[in-house]
Each structure stands twice: as structure tokens, then as C-alpha cells.
Amino acid sequence: MTETRTGSPLSAGTTKGVSRRTLLKDTAAAAGVAIGSGAITGFPTIWAQNIKNVTLRQFGTGVSNLNAVADKVKEDLGFTLQMTALDSDAVAQRAVTQPKSYDIADIEYWICKKVFPAGVMQPMDVKKIKNFDKIVPIFVNGKLTPDSAVAQGTAPHTVGFVEGKDSIKFAKSATQWMTLIPTIYNADTLGIRPDLVGRPITSWTDLLDPAFKGKASILNIPSIGIMDAAMVCEAMGEVKYGDKGNMTKEEIDKTIKIMTDAKKAGQFRAFWKTFDESVNLMSSGEVIIQSMWSPAVAAVRAKGIPCVYQPLKEGYRAWGGGLGIAKHLSGLELEAAYEYINWYLSGWVGAYLNRQGYYSAVLDTAKEHMSADEWAFWMEGQPAKTDILSPEGKVMEKAGAVRDGGSFKDRMGRVACWNAVMDEDRYMVRKWNEFIAA
Amino acid sequence: MTVTAVPPEASSASAAPRGGGVRRSVLRRAVPYLQAGPLALTLLVFLLIPILTIVAVSFWDYDSIRIYPDFVLTNYEELLTSPVTWKTYLNTVKFAALTWVITLLIGFTVAYFLAFHVQSTTWQMVLFLVCTIPFWTSNIIRMISWIPFLGRNGLLNSGLISAGLIDRPLEFLLFSDFAVVLAFVHLYALFMVVPIFNSMMRIDRALVEAARDGGASAAQVVWNVILPLAKPGIAIGSIFVVTLVMGDFITVRLMSGGQSASIGLMIANEISLLQYPAAAANAVVLLAVVLIMVVAMLRIVDIRKEL
Numbered sequence: 001m002t003e004t005r006t007g008s009p010l011s012a013g014t015t016k017g018v019s020r021r022t023l024l025k026d027t028a029a030a031a032g033v034a035i036g037s038g039a040i041t042g043f044p045t046i047w048a049q050n051i052k053n054v055t056l057r058q059f060g061t062g063v064s065n066l067n068a069v070a071d072k073v074k075e076d077l078g079f080t081l082q083m084t085a086l087d088s089d090a091v092a093q094r095a096v097t098q099p100k101s102y103d104i105a106d107i108e109y110w111i112c113k114k115v116f117p118a119g120v121m122q123p124m125d126v127k128k129i130k131n132f133d134k135i136v137p138i139f140v141n142g143k144l145t146p147d148s149a150v151a152q153g154t155a156p157h158t159v160g161f162v163e164g165k166d167s168i169k170f171a172k173s174a175t176q177w178m179t180l181i182p183t184i185y186n187a188d189t190l191g192i193r194p195d196l197v198g199r200p201i202t203s204w205t206d207l208l209d210p211a212f213k214g215k216a217s218i219l220n221i222p223s224i225g226i227m228d229a230a231m232v233c234e235a236m237g238e239v240k241y242g243d244k245g246n247m248t249k250e251e252i253d254k255t256i257k258i259m260t261d262a263k264k265a266g267q268f269r270a271f272w273k274t275f276d277e278s279v280n281l282m283s284s285g286e287v288i289i290q291s292m293w294s295p296a297v298a299a300v301r302a303k304g305i306p307c308v309y310q311p312l313k314e315g316y317r318a319w320g321g322g323l324g325i326a327k328h329l330s331g332l333e334l335e336a337a338y339e340y341i342n343w344y345l346s347g348w349v350g351a352y353l354n355r356q357g358y359y360s361a362v363l364d365t366a367k368e369h370m371s372a373d374e375w376a377f378w379m380e381g382q383p384a385k386t387d388i389l390s391p392e393g394k395v396m397e398k399a400g401a402v403r404d405g406g407s408f409k410d411r412m413g414r415v416a417c418w419n420a421v422m423d424e425d426r427y428m429v430r431k432w433n434e435f436i437a438a
Numbered sequence: 439m440t441v442t443a444v445p446p447e448a449s450s451a452s453a454a455p456r457g458g459g460v461r462r463s464v465l466r467r468a469v470p471y472l473q474a475g476p477l478a479l480t481l482l483v484f485l486l487i488p489i490l491t492i493v494a495v496s497f498w499d500y501d502s503i504r505i506y507p508d509f510v511l512t513n514y515e516e517l518l519t520s521p522v523t524w525k526t527y528l529n530t531v532k533f534a535a536l537t538w539v540i541t542l543l544i545g546f547t548v549a550y551f552l553a554f555h556v557q558s559t560t561w562q563m564v565l566f567l568v569c570t571i572p573f574w575t576s577n578i579i580r581m582i583s584w585i586p587f588l589g590r591n592g593l594l595n596s597g598l599i600s601a602g603l604i605d606r607p608l609e610f611l612l613f614s615d616f617a618v619v620l621a622f623v624h625l626y627a628l629f630m631v632v633p634i635f636n637s638m639m640r641i642d643r644a645l646v647e648a649a650r651d652g653g654a655s656a657a658q659v660v661w662n663v664i665l666p667l668a669k670p671g672i673a674i675g676s677i678f679v680v681t682l683v684m685g686d687f688i689t690v691r692l693m694s695g696g697q698s699a700s701i702g703l704m705i706a707n708e709i710s711l712l713q714y715p716a717a718a719a720n721a722v723v724l725l726a727v728v729l730i731m732v733v734a735m736l737r738i739v740d741i742r743k744e745l
Contacts, residue, residue: 093712175519270613271697285591434522437699
């Protein structure tokens with residue numbers, strides 16, 4: 001098993017000299033020094049001798065495929081992690097059609113809903129996951145606190161467990177067999193230019209406010225754009241959804257009709273598809289209110305342009321991803337995969353993700369790797385006492401700043417809907433394209 | 439070994455003139471095929487096989503993650519019965535027509551100026567090369583550079599405002615059909631200039647003089663002498679411009695801010711959603727439409743005169 005993988009010491013993928021990679025590498029090294037090897041508690045050394053020969057191939061979307069993580073794995077665990085970043089559609093396709101081409105899949109929960117039933121992955125035994133008990137309960141029973149409501153859409157806990165070791169049927173409640181170990185998630189909302197909107201923004205309906213005619217934008221990725229559109233239509237009271245994450249044809253038609261009318265009335269300045277487009281639209285002032293992702297807001301602010309990730313009264317649209325293990329993995333490699341996943345939850349990565357403005361699945365361990373001030377800023381919504389630095393060491397927020405939306409509980413506790421894949425997916429995509437072409 | 443090898447060699451040597459003659463004539467007949475071979479092979483591997491593959495895939499079935507070899511007509515059915523398709527084709531043809539008219543006017547004027555007004559050959563060449571300067575940068579860069587220029591707070595709007603000509607930014611400049619056509623004209627005008635210039639340079643100057651001697655006005659010379667003789671160049675330029683615009687997707691997406699649709703964009707969307715069979719069906723239809731347009735143009739003008 002291992003012989004087949006020994007060919008690529010310190011994979012070519014991680015050593016190619018792209019500047020961003022090198023940067024990440026340097027910062028990872030710096031971060032490693034900063035944290036100090038003493039902080040990393042001892043990992044099992046039973047495999048220490050031969051595990052170095054293992055190479056795990058991980059693929060997934062760009063957000064969490066961080067080379068800093070691969071470097072740190074090599075440093076802490078000794079084996080090689082090869083990372084491939086693809087867009088989410090390609091990830092879903094490859095996960096199903098080329099199950100032998102990866103060992104670890106880093107996929108979003110809605111992709112998991114498509115992929116896991118194809119039988120190309122194996123569930124993980126939670127008994128082998130050391131920090132399983134500390135995983136944020138959203139991923140276990142769907143509730144952040146015992147009294148919070150379960151959000152609509154493909155909520156992670158609904159596809160988080162299967163009924164047995166060889167089952168491909170999602171379990172109704174938590175079992176011993178977990179499909180994905182959650183890694184990274186966040187709550188998305190609208191981004192605004194506070195200096196240009198001229199009034200407080202409080203609701204998703206503001207996206208279609210005629211006052212912002214020709215200055216609004218929405219993202220043109222059907223499966224996510226439709227959610228933002230649904231948040232708007234529901235907030236307007238125009239459409240009542242049974243489940244925004246699984247609309248009926250009629251609900252899709254109504255939603256698209258409202259968006260098309262707005263488009264024809266000239267509400268939208270542009271539609272964006274990539275991260276940088278949303279940044280440019282916002283920073284040039286072409287658009288002053290739009291769907292946005294949290295790092296894009298940070299990028300606009302980094303240019304010295306005011307931009308707020310505005311919390312809205314109807315709540316957030318959330319997304320989350322996790323690590324899953326390919327079916328073909330066994331023996332030493334499977335052990336390495338478990339070790340990697342345990343390491344992932346052990347704090348270093350969690351702190352890294354939290355510092356980027358995302359959230360990690362096990363908060364307690366991440367806290368140990370963050371300063372008290374960082375923790376208070378990112379997780380508790382308190383004003384920063386000192387400048388807040390990104391994992392790369394760049395100043396993200398000046399002292400005194402407060403995170404948009406506030407604390408972890410305020411943000412993740414107010415999720416209205418998760419990114420989802422609908423039963424009427426194909427119909428929805430067709431209708432969405434009609435909206436774009438209208 | 440060597441001893442036994444001698445007799446057959448000798449006999450074959452004696453037979454050589456006859457056999458060689460046959461071989462030579464076979465060779466002579468094969469020469470044209472051999473000469474055409476590399477091109478034929480290239481076209482086969484890089485053009486014919488891919489197109490046949492696309493045609494084949496356009497009949498396959500698919501779901502959200504996989505494609506299945508099959509023979510279904512649903513891809514064409516969904517494509518041709520959807521009002522979006524028709525609207526998008528109409529939109530694309532509109533872009534093509536507008537771009538064609540404008541580039542033709544610009545191309546003809548520029549070529550006419552270069553060919554008939556600039557007297558020295560050196561200057562003709564210098565000015566012609568000046569026309570190609572924009573092509574030293576990538577066309578994506580040339581396109582994107584319009585965005586900061588035309589934007590709401592862009593150079594043009596701030597210039598006009600500070601000159602007091604307008605008091606609020608002109609919104610239609612960017613992320614509109616105007617912006618799309620502007621970018622197309624900018625990108626493709628040269629494809630019109632070059633072939634028309636080439637045609638015009640071949641026009642016998644004596645014809646122009648004869649027309650003048652016959653009492654034709656300058657306008658009549660252009661209309662009755664130069665225009666008909668420049669037709670092959672116009673046709674070639676038109677084929678370039680129309681096919682480029684019909685197949686484009688990135689210009690439409692960037693300059694319309696994702697708000698306008700074109701066939702190319704539709705295909706790109708389908709590919710990104712992994713609906714390869716639908717994209718293939720769309721590509722086949724587009725290919726047919728563009729071929730019909732090209733054939734129509736060739737019917738009107740015989741470009742062989744040019745070649």
C-alpha cells in the first residue's frame with residue numbers, strides 16, 4: 001500500500017514556487033516558531049517510523065486547502081499531505097467519478113449530500129476522534145444551544161452521520177459513524193459601503209430597495225445566489241417557503257420572478273462570479289450593497305475603503321465544510337488519516353481559521369492557540385485591545401475595532417439557512433440562468 | 439554470410455532500373471498526398487475528431503454529477519424550446535450586427551485613408567504598424583482597462599463632471615450593451631482594417647484615374663469603383679468579426695457585469711455546472727449557425743479573387 005505512494009517525497013504540489021505558496025510557507029514557519037513546538041502536545045509515535053512514507057492526497061475547494069496546513073502536518077505528524085484545490089462543482093464531480101484519485105475529501109456539506117450516497121467514501125468512527133465531544137453541537141444535532149432552532153437548507157447534522165459502518169443512508173440523529181468531520185464554516189450576509197448607503201441597513205429586503213437602483217449586486221453562482229434571493233423574497237413577505245433549502249418548483253418560479261422584475265427595473269449593477277469581482281465592484285463604488293463573502297469584505301477594508309459585513313434581522317446564510325475519508329483507504333493510511341483529522345481538531349488549524357474570520361469545529365482547542373485578545377475579538381465580539389493580525393501577520397483590524405455581527409453565538413446562533421442542494425436542482429439552475437439572461 | 443549475400447544483391451541491382459521507374463512514378467503520384475498529409479493529419483486530430491466528439495457527446499444524457507453515453511434528443515429539445523436560447527441568440531446576433539457595422543465603417547475608412555491618401559509606401563507601412571500597436575497587449579487587458587475608464591467614478595465620468603458637462607455620472611457607460619459593443623469594436627476593428635487595406639492596395643490606380651477622367655466625383659469613385667473591388671477584403675474582415683463576436687463569452691461577461699447573455703456565456707455556464715452534453719448541443723447549434731452565416735457571406739462575395 002505504502003510503496004505505491006513513496007514516489008513523491010514532499011509532493012511537487014506543495015513545493016511549486018508560486019509566490020503565494022512561498023508566502024504561506026514562510027508564514028507557516030513563522031507561526032510554527034511563534035507557537036513553539038512545546039505547545040504541540042505529543043502525538044502517538046507508534047507509527048512514527050513508517051508513517052513518514054505515507055502521502056495523503058486531499059482535494060477540495062480553495063477556502064480550506066491551505067498550504068500552511070500541509071506544511072504544519074509535515075512538521076507535526078511527519079507525513080505528506082498533497083492538496084488540490086478545485087471549484088465546488090468540479091469537487092463534487094471528481095469525488096464521485098474518480099474515487100481513487102483522492103484519500104481525503106474536503107467538501108461542503110451540501111456536496112456531501114450528493115457525494116456520500118454514491119458509496120465512494122467511508123464514515124469515520126467517532127470513537128477514534130478524540131475531540132468529538134467538543135465539536136460544536138451545530139454539527140451533531142443542529143442546535144448551537146439546546147434551545148436554538150434548526151436552520152433550513154442542508155444543515156450539516158442532517159448529512160453528518162450514517163446508520164452504520166457500511167451504510168450510505170444518512171441517519172436522523174447522531175450515530176457512531178460520521179460522514180464528515182467539520183473543519184470550517186461561517187455565516188454569510190450582505191456587504192455594504194456604510195459611507196455610500198446613507199442609511200442603516202437592517203434587512204435582506206434592502207438589497208432590492210429602489211433607493212439602491214443600479215447599485216446592487218448578487219452573486220451568480222446558482223446554488224448560493226438562489227439562497228440569497230430567497231432570503232430577500234422571504235423578508236419582503238412575497239414568498240413563503242416550506243424550506244428555502246429545498247424549494248418547490250412554484251417557489252423557485254416566484255423567487256425568480258421577483259428577481260427578474262428587479263433586474264429589468266435596473267436594480268442590479270452587475271452580477272459577480274469570483275471573489276475578486278466582488279471586491280472590485282465594492283471598492284470602486286459601482287456597487288454599494290451586495291452578496292459578499294467574509295474575506296472579500298476584509299479585502300475591501302484592506303484597501304482603506306469602509307465596508308461592513310452587515311448583520312441583518314432575518315439572520316444569516318451559513319455554509320460549512322468538512323473532511324471525509326475515501327472508501328479505498330485502509331491500514332496505515334487510514335490510521336494516518338485519523339491522525340490527521342485528530343490533529344486538525346487539536347487547535348492549531350482552528351486558531352488559523354478563526355484568525356481568518358472563519359470558525360473552527362472545536363473551539364476549546366483553538367482557544368488555546370489564540371491570544372486572549374484575539375479570542376475576545378473574533379469569538380466574543382469584543383473590541384480589539386491591540387491590532388488584530390491575519391495568520392499571515394498582516395494587520396486586519398486596528399485596535400478598538402469590533403467584529404461585524406459580534407460574537408460567535410450572535411452570528412452562528414442566527415443562521416436562517418444553510419447552503420443546500422435541492423431536489424429540483426436542475427430546474428432551479430435553468431430558471432436561474434433565465435434570470436441572468438433576462 | 440557476405441558471399442551468399444552477393445548474388446541476390448547483384449540480381450536486384452540489375453532489376454533496379456525497371457523497379458525504380460515504377461517506384462518513382464508511384465512516388466510522384468504520392469507526393470501531393472504526402473505534402474497534404476501533415477495538414478490533413480493536423481486537421482483530423484485537432485479539428486475533425488474534437489468536433490465529432492462534441493457532436494457525439496451532445497446526444498448523451500447527464501445528471502448533476504455524471505454524464506452517460508446514450509442517444510437522447512433532450513439536450514436539443516431543451517435548448518431549442520427554451521425562450522432563453524432564442525433571446526440569447528437574438529442578443530448575440532445583435533452584438534454581432536452592431537459590431538460588424540461599426541467595425542466596417544471604421545475599417546473601411548482607415549483602410550481607405552491608408553491606401554489612397556497616404557502617398558509614400560513607407561508612411562503607409564508606418565501607419566499600418568501603428569494600427570497594430572494595441573495588439574502588443576493581451577486582449578483581456580485591453581478589455582479590462584475600459585472598466586476603470588468607464589466606471590461610475592471612472593476617468594471619463596470624473597472628467598466630464600469636472601468639465602461641467604454633466605452633473606451626475608453617466609451610468610450607461612459601463613456594465614451595459616454599450617460597453618460590450620465598445621469593447622468588441624476596440625478589440626476587432628483591426629481584423630476589418632487589415633483585409634480591406636490589403637484589397638485596396640491591389641486595386642489598379644489606373645481604374646481610379648479612369649473614373650475621374652470619366653467625370654466621377656470622389657464619392658462616386660468610392661461607391662462605384664473602390665467599394666466593389668474591396669469586397670473580398672470586406673468579406674474576409676466580416677467573417678473574422680462575426681465569428682469572433684458570435685463565439686465570445688468573456689467580453690460579454692466582463693463588460694456587461696454579467697448582466698447580458700451570449701451564446702458563448704451560456705456554454706461556459708453549462709460547462710461550469712458540468713452539463714457537458716447540454717454545452718455540446720449548444721456548441722453544435724452555434725457552429726451550424728455560424729457556418730450558415732459564413733456561407734451566406736461567401737455567396738455574396740467571391741473571396742477567391744482575393745486569394
